[in-house]
Amino acid sequence: MTAAIEILFVTLDPERAERVISGIRMRGTAVRARQASDRTELDELLASSRFDTVVLIESGLDLQLEDIRSALHQSGRQTPAIVITSRPETERLAIFDAGAFGVVGCGQEEVAAMLILKAVEYQFCCNQLHRTRNTLQEAERRYLLLLDSSRDPIAYVQDGIYLYANDAWREFFQIETPEDLARYSLDDFIAPEQQDLLQQLLDSRRDQPDTVETTQAMTLRDAQGRSFEAQVVLTDATVDGEDCTVLRVATERSTSSTGQLSVLDPVTGLYNRRYLIRSLEDALVTAARSGLLFALIDISIDDFASIRIERGLSTSDILLADLGVFLRERFPAPATVARLRGEEFGVLVPNVRRAELEPQLDTLIRDASERPVNLGQDTIKVTLSCGVVIADNSVPTAEHLLARTTRALEQARSAGGNRCHFHRPEDGGPARTESDQAWHARIEEAMANDRLRLLYQPVVNLHGADVPRFNVFVRLFGPEGQIYQPNDFLPAAERTGIAAELDRWIIRHAIEVLAQRLKQDPKATFFLKLTRGSLNDGSVVVWLQEVLHQHRVPAGNVVVEIKEATIITNLKAAIAAARGLKAIHSCLCIDDFGNGLNPFHILRHVDADYIKLDGAFVRELVTDANNQQAIRRFTDAAHAKGKQVIVPRVEDAATLAVLFSLNVNLVQGYFVHPPSEQLDFDFTQVL
CATH class of the missing domain: 3.30.450.20 (PAS domain)
Structure with missing residues (x-):
């Protein structure tokens, strides 16, 4: 982390801010702080300085988090915001949902100090990652350029x-x-x-x-x-x-042949898309070093497709060439003007703020709509639309920037064209929102085109041959063969509302496989996962019963697996689901068990047949006496309540031996058998 951190306090309570600053300094970190008490001061400070974090102390202040995010957006900054509030706990989740990095109560200045340090460390790591990525991209670009020039x-x-x-x-x-x-x-x-x-x-x-x-x-x-x-x-x-x-x-x-790579567009004489991407990569590197803002603009001729059909290709080329000259005049060096694709042009403007750029673009659009373009025997007037992003080095890649300007341009077009639209990050943070929507689309495409694969990992009894049990996992395959793990896409599936649909796809296909397996072994059992999206869908148990009946699979051959944290945060829905599963004679397993202050308290509300311990308890189990004692306590307590204990992530023989001595019932992990598309494990063998 940096030697001294820059903090902007938005507050009317400087004494509270001082207590927070003291808490940070006591932890060995220097602080340089500024204060804003209204929106005008906030805008001025964000425009003139770069901060590692913004701290909003709500007490007595008219400004809300929405105002902070708006000001950050207007200034082109993507800075984590911490909120110190007197609101009750029940109202604080809404502040997180609105995009806060963290929320603490008044009187918790020590907690606020630690949270600020975490936010700064997070931002520092993100920036380091972006710098490294940009440096690697620059090195790769130069290397490929050398190859192309060879x-x-x-x-x-x-x-x-x-x-x-x-x-x-x-x-x-x-x-x-x-x-x-x-x-x-x-x-x-x-x-x-x-x-x-x-x-x-x-x-x-x-x-x-x-x-x-x-x-x-x-x-x-x-x-x-x-x-x-x-x-x-x-x-x-x-x-x-x-x-x-x-x-x-x-x-x-x-x-x-010299093999030189052309960087010019043949129609307009401007730089081409590839050159602009290189310039954007350079701008990101420069922003990482200097902290200066830059802008990327996507400019397009409105209704260009209709003009091309009515007037022909020659007219469209004249329009493109004319617009290239017009943009070059309006954006002289050090700006970079390039043709992106079709009727779209990209402009990279270094060291600029929105307050300076917005009137310039308004004038550009007005002048473009008023000037006739000479076609030889005729003239034509066109209008332009613009999508704009003001950015610093916090944007991951050049392609991310181009995607954001494209979306901003689409919004300008959808509003009727002949206007400019500045990209505004959606609530919850732009990077995560973009990533979530991309995952949503990937998941939909994977379900539609059979790019999901089910894997089966045996859950084996440590004390002799037993019922054949398999835990069902899913992998998502990209169109080019990329393999994505559940942790890559399931969180996004939860946030975008497609998790329940994905659960049903997995369960339906797994039950089809189980139906075939039961013809060979009537005792075979599958562990099938339910996410929060399914848990809050009150019809999931009824739907599960219908699928089981359709494939003639007894409900007792299915164990539904739900994470402990999901149950705790959705307790009412979890209780209803557990009762429904009990009614149809299916079983329940609580996954990631053991993280609460009193984990077994959950069993008073949800009657589970299995508890699967959090994999963290297995880490360094052979040498970690604390983890051994914890597993022994969990196992003894579970057995006293008539529950079976499963321990995952067993990776070696030594760990397996310790678990055997702790009287654990069931284990799974790569040492036992890795997940496989085949149900090929021999449960008669002794571990």
Whole structure:
């Protein structure tokens, strides 16, 4: 963390702010603090200075968190806000929902001090992550630029498949576009009689250091089938964590092209999208160093599609070229003007505030609507729409910025066009909201296109052969084969309201599999998870009973698993669900058990058949006496109440031995068996 933190207190109670500052200083951190008592002072301070956190002390103040967030948005800042309030506990959740990083009560200045330090540490880590990401992107961009500029044909290959090839490689082998490269494998450019030789060379490299080069004269052929001799140099590299082979062709023919990458758009003469993305990446790096704000603007001609249909392609190109000249005049250096796509133009303006930019854009839109564009025999007037983001280094990537300006532009268009719209983060924080919506779309697409996979992990009795039990997990596969774990997408599913639908997809498909398994083993049991979204849906137990009946699966072969925290925060719904499960003769398991002050108090309200301990109790169990004592207490208490204890995350034999001595009933984990798409575990074997 930084040596001294900058805090903006929004308050009429400076004495309380001083007590908070004292609490921070007592913990060894220096503080530089400023105070604002009204909206005018708040706007002025945010415009002129950068703060690590904003602390709103509500007592006697007219300003609310909504005003703080509005001021932060207007200034282009994304700074965590802490609220100190006298509101009762029941009203504080709404403050969190409105976007506060933390909320504490008046009189809890020590807690506020610690929370501020946590907020600053969080922001510091986020900024460090963004700086590192931007630095890596810059390094990768420069490296790829060097490859693109190389006169030697260079390609990255894995198992004969191209991961990347520079311009010189594509020209050398007569490949027209980068997309065409995907149609070929490496063997397509090697003479048939030498393909075995190449494979031998690749195999021999497995026992050599990555830095050693292998050079071989070979007969190559281009996409037209023409053959020629060349020296091929092989080295090794890693791309996105995957090992691959780098091939470089050294021949006089390869020096005929400079391989320079054009950065200009042929229609407008402006920079192209790729150049603008590079400039945005540079702006993010600069913002990380200086703290200065910058703006990205997405500008578009309204109703361009209709104009193109009515007037033809030549007219549309004239309009685009004319707008390029117009924007270049209005945004001289150091601003960067580029054509993004179609009728959209991007403008990057460094070191700017909204108060300066907004009137400039209003004038731009007004002047554009009044000026005729000369088409030769005719003239035409057009209007423009603008989407704007004012940002600092807290934005993760250039693509995030472009996505935000696109949304702002769409809002300007949907409002009728001929106007400018500044991007406003949605409540709850922009980054999480964007991510949540992306996950929502991924989950919907995965359910529609069968990109969810169920995995089954055995839950095994430590004391001999028993009922075959499987815990059901889910993995989400992206369109390009990416594998996402539940922790990646389930929180977003909860927040966006799709969790209940996802639960039902998983349960329905799992019960279909269970129905087939029961034909071989009538005692097989599946543990199926319910999230908060399903718990609050009062019809879930009735729906579950219908699905079980449809597939002729006895309810006793299903154990519904709900997290302890979900039950506690949704107790009324949990009690109703537990009673419903008991009525249909299904079982209940409380997951992540043992984190409360009195965990077994929950069993007074929810009668569970199993408790599955939080995996944290297994960490370093062999050497951690406290965890051993905790598991023993839980196990003894559970057995006294007639409950079975499950311990997850068993990763080694030593842990298994300790759990056996503690009289735990059931275990699961990678040491027992990893999750698998196959129900292939032999429950007759003894652990």
